[in-house]
Amino acid sequence: MNEKGIELLLIKSPSNPSKEEQMLYNSVDKFAKEYGVEFINYNLLYEEIGIDIDKDFYDKGHLNEAGAKKFTTYFGSAITNIWNN
8 A cells, every 4th residue: 555545456357378478477476565566367266267268268368258257247246345345
């Protein structure tokens, strides 16, 4: 939290990343931890969200309609829980 009382939340929406891209997200995670900022990499939560790589992606980097519905439902619930705590 900064001096204005605003908490920052960094997220990476599901994208089926390459190993190189995941390394970048790992760097973001490390940076966030150093500065006390929460970072959620939803690429690591496919099972929890219910995302199936073979069925829920339009292409390598984008969810299709079914995948987007799964993610937005999950994300909306997560944000609601964060704000209510």
